[in-house]
Amino acid sequence: MAEKSGADILVECLIDLGVEVVFGYPGGAVLPIYDALFDHPKIRHVLVRHEQGATHMAEGYARSTGKPGVVLVTSGPGATNAVTGITDALMDSIPLVVLTGQVATQLIGTDAFQEADTIGITRHCTKHNYLVKDPAKLAGVIHEAFHIATTGRPGPVVVDIPKNVQVATAPYKKPEAFEHASYRPQIKADAQAIDMAVEMLAAAERPILYSGGGVINSGPEATRLLRELAEITGAPVTSTLMGLGAFPASSPQWLGMVGMHGTYESNWAMNQADLIVCIGARFDDRVTGRLDAFAPNSRKVHIDIDRSSINKTVEVDLPIVADVGSAMADMIALWKSRNHRKADLSAWWKRIDGWREKQSLAYPDSREEIMPQEAIAQLYKATRGAKDVIITTEVGQHQMWAAQHFGFDAPNKWLTSGGLGTMGYGFPAAIGAQIGNPDSLVICVAGDASVQMNIQEMGTASQYRTPVKLFILNNEYMGMVRQWQELTYESRYSNSYSDSLPDFVKLAEAYGWTGIRIEGPQELEAGIRQMIDTPGPVMVDCRVAKLSNCFPMIPSGAAHTDMLLDPSQVSGSLSDEAKALV
Amino acid sequence: MHIQEELTERHVLSLTVANEAGILARIAGLFTARGYNIDSLTVADITTDHAISRITIVTSGPPKVIDQIIAQLERLVPVHKVTDLTEAGPFVERELALVKVAGTGEDRIEALRLADVFRAKVVDTTIGSFIFEITGTTDKIDNFVALMRQIGLVEVGRTGVVGLTRGKDSA
Numbered sequence: 001m002a003e004k005s006g007a008d009i010l011v012e013c014l015i016d017l018g019v020e021v022v023f024g025y026p027g028g029a030v031l032p033i034y035d036a037l038f039d040h041p042k043i044r045h046v047l048v049r050h051e052q053g054a055t056h057m058a059e060g061y062a063r064s065t066g067k068p069g070v071v072l073v074t075s076g077p078g079a080t081n082a083v084t085g086i087t088d089a090l091m092d093s094i095p096l097v098v099l100t101g102q103v104a105t106q107l108i109g110t111d112a113f114q115e116a117d118t119i120g121i122t123r124h125c126t127k128h129n130y131l132v133k134d135p136a137k138l139a140g141v142i143h144e145a146f147h148i149a150t151t152g153r154p155g156p157v158v159v160d161i162p163k164n165v166q167v168a169t170a171p172y173k174k175p176e177a178f179e180h181a182s183y184r185p186q187i188k189a190d191a192q193a194i195d196m197a198v199e200m201l202a203a204a205e206r207p208i209l210y211s212g213g214g215v216i217n218s219g220p221e222a223t224r225l226l227r228e229l230a231e232i233t234g235a236p237v238t239s240t241l242m243g244l245g246a247f248p249a250s251s252p253q254w255l256g257m258v259g260m261h262g263t264y265e266s267n268w269a270m271n272q273a274d275l276i277v278c279i280g281a282r283f284d285d286r287v288t289g290r291l292d293a294f295a296p297n298s299r300k301v302h303i304d305i306d307r308s309s310i311n312k313t314v315e316v317d318l319p320i321v322a323d324v325g326s327a328m329a330d331m332i333a334l335w336k337s338r339n340h341r342k343a344d345l346s347a348w349w350k351r352i353d354g355w356r357e358k359q360s361l362a363y364p365d366s367r368e369e370i371m372p373q374e375a376i377a378q379l380y381k382a383t384r385g386a387k388d389v390i391i392t393t394e395v396g397q398h399q400m401w402a403a404q405h406f407g408f409d410a411p412n413k414w415l416t417s418g419g420l421g422t423m424g425y426g427f428p429a430a431i432g433a434q435i436g437n438p439d440s441l442v443i444c445v446a447g448d449a450s451v452q453m454n455i456q457e458m459g460t461a462s463q464y465r466t467p468v469k470l471f472i473l474n475n476e477y478m479g480m481v482r483q484w485q486e487l488t489y490e491s492r493y494s495n496s497y498s499d500s501l502p503d504f505v506k507l508a509e510a511y512g513w514t515g516i517r518i519e520g521p522q523e524l525e526a527g528i529r530q531m532i533d534t535p536g537p538v539m540v541d542c543r544v545a546k547l548s549n550c551f552p553m554i555p556s557g558a559a560h561t562d563m564l565l566d567p568s569q570v571s572g573s574l575s576d577e578a579k580a581l582v
Numbered sequence: 583m584h585i586q587e588e589l590t591e592r593h594v595l596s597l598t599v600a601n602e603a604g605i606l607a608r609i610a611g612l613f614t615a616r617g618y619n620i621d622s623l624t625v626a627d628i629t630t631d632h633a634i635s636r637i638t639i640v641t642s643g644p645p646k647v648i649d650q651i652i653a654q655l656e657r658l659v660p661v662h663k664v665t666d667l668t669e670a671g672p673f674v675e676r677e678l679a680l681v682k683v684a685g686t687g688e689d690r691i692e693a694l695r696l697a698d699v700f701r702a703k704v705v706d707t708t709i710g711s712f713i714f715e716i717t718g719t720t721d722k723i724d725n726f727v728a729l730m731r732q733i734g735l736v737e738v739g740r741t742g743v744v745g746l747t748r749g750k751d752s753a
Contacts (some may be wrong), residue, residue, distance in 0.1 A: 123607065181600065308654050
């Protein structure tokens, strides 16, 4: 058999695996791979400006298309720069395959130029990682890496490839389908557990479906099944930040997001429910609030493909280890075969309607300043009925306002950094999403502080003519930090003011973008319209009320029933116990 | 504000894993990253083709944490199986120690007498010292070492615990 170089084997594998786009940055230890890519026009390489940008672009691409994101970076600083994005993908279960160059095998351990212990550094921020020391093993590892990244609970996989392995040759044959010796995610749920879950749902008087990012990861069928499960049971539905879009925000059964900045009705419904069915979510601390007061009188069913998510923070009554799509299909089939009817939940819905009357997402009106919530509401209004819209966010107040005031009716349209809370995620994620969905309207909702964390990727958007819209809610603060300082540290605003901001309009022009400034409520609607109608990348500097806070809010260490609805409830200080919580 | 500690229990976990580079770091690192305890850890390959290793970990934590440790270990790609020997039924656990003791006269005779009681073997001797080899449970070795300390303990080397379930079946 004719032998190929490791670099050629790698590129062949990527083509065999259907990879269309690689986000990367060249360097000494990946030059052989870049040379191999030069001959393979089938794979599109997107040249980023910083390796962290590549990882977030790959995440945005993956989350919006359902395909794995692929990253190619060099050794040493290339790999270490990618670590934040890799960790982000691990926390949010995003399938990534990150290919890192490494110094030649005989140089490993000698503190060679641009050497870093990539495998050691990424061991605990990947689902799995590999160092390939033999080109004959490369094809098997690459195929296995994609299998592991995309199946079970998805996540990032790093493959570290020394430079001499890229140059050395070996025979290449496309690997056969294989069964992994030890890695076998459980897809199908235990039938007895499904039976119990169905009977618990049928008997519940105050049920709630609490869904998460796992429903979106499971695929479009799971999203459809969630809608069907809600339909046949009549139960209210809430979701985590990561799960937005799996259930339509326009449905009357939708309660809004749950958790720290979730709606009043959804948090009260979680607190008062007699049955919580958790579907692909993980009882994160941002969802539960104070653990000992979380949903005290409910029985809990937890469906998750990752057994370690079950009973990690909240003890559940019925664990179901399975793919959520498969488990919901089984539940629906059993429900129907038993002729279960929608229970009479009118008393429960009456209570929910009472909580809804609080209108917890209401915000004060202003004629002088743009309320940030109003900016999101207007953005939502302007893009409704438009072509396919994908929203990404950075991390902070603007992220929560976007989650609260933008309605998502379909999955894979909301890309945000939930678990790791990575400032600098949203803008590159938007570029990645745009590359995967060239005809969609991709908008990154950003804050003035977080947009600066990967602002260098403006060059990438210019180079590839990705018409992303960067909508900055500019309040000249790290707003969420400032809000916590107001709540917890008596408004001692230590280092949360964004001094020396760039002129975002001039910055846009410097990169060949269009820059728009929106300065008052009367300019808001037209400014947003102009942003949408302008071809090519657009940066909008939307000047919003500087001291707005994100409500409702469950302060750290508080129960769902202790929500703050508006600024009048803020005391300005918290106990040491509450201060010590994240 | 003070930080509260929870009550812990001791568990012996037995893992079979792919014998590949970095597997020990992956497992040890999981314990440090998630704040779990390792009281002892042993590892050696156990199949003729050297493909599989058995790792025995003695850990301690509240029951909920032990469950979580097992779930996290099972999640690692190269881990084939995790058995909680403490929960799985009766099991045998053994540890080996080498115990160096120095002394003369009556101390020397007493050391030999105690070694006999504990069924420890002399594996090295000089006019003024012995090295004893002792196997047994962690408690037994602790006791032996404590007695030798009173006589003239010089140093100790211990392997950590290995364990298997009792009976004819594999765990």
